Amino acid sequence: MTADDLESTGPAPAQRPAGRPRSAEADTAILTAALDLLIELGPVQTSIEQVARRAGVTRATVYRRFPDKTTLLVRTLEWANHDHDPGFTGWRDIEHMFGDWAAYLCVPRNRVLLRRIYATVDDYPELGSTYRSVNGGRRAAVVREILCRTRDLGLLPRDIDVDVVQELLSGAVMIHVGGHPDGESAEEIKTYFLRIMRQVGYRPPVAKGRERI
Amino acid sequence: MTADDLESTGPAPAQRPAGRPRSAEADTAILTAALDLLIELGPVQTSIEQVARRAGVTRATVYRRFPDKTTLLVRTLEWANHDHDPGFTGWRDIEHMFGDWAAYLCVPRNRVLLRRIYATVDDYPELGSTYRSVNGGRRAAVVREILCRTRDLGLLPRDIDVDVVQELLSGAVMIHVGGHPDGESAEEIKTYFLRIMRQVGYRPPVAKGRERI
Known part of the structure; x- marks a missing residue:
């Protein structure tokens, strides 16, 4: 998926599956971006601003879900290590x-x-x-x-x-x-x-x- | 030792041992400061500016000896691991x-x-x-x-x-x-x-x- 325009107020992109909630897409885009940046730059140099830009969402969208960088990175690790391999x-x-x-x-x-x-x-x-x-x-x-x-x-x-x-x-x-x-x-x-x-x-x-x- | 005023143009501090070259004092002050900051902050967050401030020398004094942060930190590790335990x-x-x-x-x-x-x-x-x-x-x-x-x-x-x-x-x-x-x-x-x-x-x-x- 691409995360472009997740926050746009226009019509939903055609490729978005019907019925899939927009907020789940934003979650995935944010966590994917955070994991990529954690790997590329490390936790010190990763910022909420960069995560938002990479995910194609606004900073406010990130902050609504994750009040600070540590919370975001902790959730990213849970997601990368658990959610991807629940079975x-x-x-x-x-x-x-x-x-x-x-x-x-x-x-x-x-x-x-x-x-x-x-x-x-x-x-x-x-x-x-x-x-x-x-x-x-x-x-x-x-x-x-x-x-x-x-x-x-x-x-x-x-x-x-x-x-x-x-x-x-x-x-x-x-x-x-x-x-x-x-x-x-x-x-x-x-x-x-x-x-x-x-x-x-x-x-x-x-x-x-x-x-x- | 304290590294205060190593760069001052006034008279040498009374506590500086006679005959000990001023540049060796600055070296030690810089390496000590760099090691402390490497431990406290890690390499990403350590800067030449902070090292200079902590060592009580000017940035120019640091740069004259170490052209960049990596060179400084590499020398700091050599110094911490070798020079302190040559025997x-x-x-x-x-x-x-x-x-x-x-x-x-x-x-x-x-x-x-x-x-x-x-x-x-x-x-x-x-x-x-x-x-x-x-x-x-x-x-x-x-x-x-x-x-x-x-x-x-x-x-x-x-x-x-x-x-x-x-x-x-x-x-x-x-x-x-x-x-x-x-x-x-x-x-x-x-x-x-x-x-x-x-x-x-x-x-x-x-x-x-x-x-x-």
């Missing part, structure tokens, strides 16, 4: 999980977003805590469950400290995003996580012909 | 190393600086690469050597991948700095690193009476 129910197994992480982390835009969120700790602590509660909260529980299941299958040492390994994996994501070049392939990134898991005693299931046991 | 020769053993890391990481100001550096990747890539080459470069070699020595002493698995474990430890630092509260004690932080090392198979030397074997 997330988990991963089949740990290899599936790392494949999914790698697919996310090979997209440069996603990497910049993670760096921007990490970078906000001191200036906008609300952004970091929103990210942790929305994304981290529900995903963290699933990651933990996958690690426990992997251990119970005998693929991780019985005495492993699941909390510590989970924290290690978060650190591995941060170091990859902050220290590796943005051009790595999903395959390379998955291998990176598997090399780390090997150090904590992960032994993948032995292939039996083409089957996994 | 670093390594650690006795891995426990000594983690004790040293913990002593550094329990100081909130150091934690903010690490976050600020991490946060600059997208806006000021030169800062991150300076940090890595100055601090990371020489320290990384020493960390690697300690890990190899620990393995050779039989305290880590013989088949450990030292490069992966080193990367894991960098990730552990980032996650601690970004995700743990700033108030943890050095003892707690050292324990955090030892819990991580235990997951990759570290087994500390067994105490024999009060001796270590």
Whole structure:
């Protein structure tokens, strides 16, 4: 969609689906613009004025929905991390999980977003805590469950400290995003996580012909 | 020292040590101010003007030494990470190393600086690469050597991948700095690193009476 003329008083643009409320279009345009600017410029240099201009709405339209920049950016993160993926129910197994992480982390835009969120700790602590509660909260529980299941299958040492390994994996994501070049392939990134898991005693299931046991 | 009047044309302040060149005082005042502002405000919001004001010098004095903000901040990081600790020769053993890391990481100001550096990747890539080459470069070699020595002493698995474990430890630092509260004690932080090392198979030397074997 384009956000042009969302605030115009003229007739609705022909391409707007009938029955779709104009305010939902403005919401999407504002949140899309805010996410793009957060990634491009970071939270310090993003302003309500720029968001309004990019979204093709007036500043008043933004302020009616979001009283200040922090509220807007917090809502943007909730929207980007939750609303876009409401059907997330988990991963089949740990290899599936790392494949999914790698697919996310090979997209440069996603990497910049993670760096921007990490970078906000001191200036906008609300952004970091929103990210942790929305994304981290529900995903963290699933990651933990996958690690426990992997251990119970005998693929991780019985005495492993699941909390510590989970924290290690978060650190591995941060170091990859902050220290590796943005051009790595999903395959390379998955291998990176598997090399780390090997150090904590992960032994993948032995292939039996083409089957996994 | 105070940096007041470094640029004045009047007589030198009485407290300035005889023979100490005025330009070295200005250098120190500028770098101190730049480091403080980098920590307080981050690189985006730090300006040459603010640095000059904080250092008690004119903008021209700053520009004569550092043609732009990036050059100034890069030099500030070199100075903060290298010049202050030129005699670093390594650690006795891995426990000594983690004790040293913990002593550094329990100081909130150091934690903010690490976050600020991490946060600059997208806006000021030169800062991150300076940090890595100055601090990371020489320290990384020493960390690697300690890990190899620990393995050779039989305290880590013989088949450990030292490069992966080193990367894991960098990730552990980032996650601690970004995700743990700033108030943890050095003892707690050292324990955090030892819990991580235990997951990759570290087994500390067994105490024999009060001796270590």
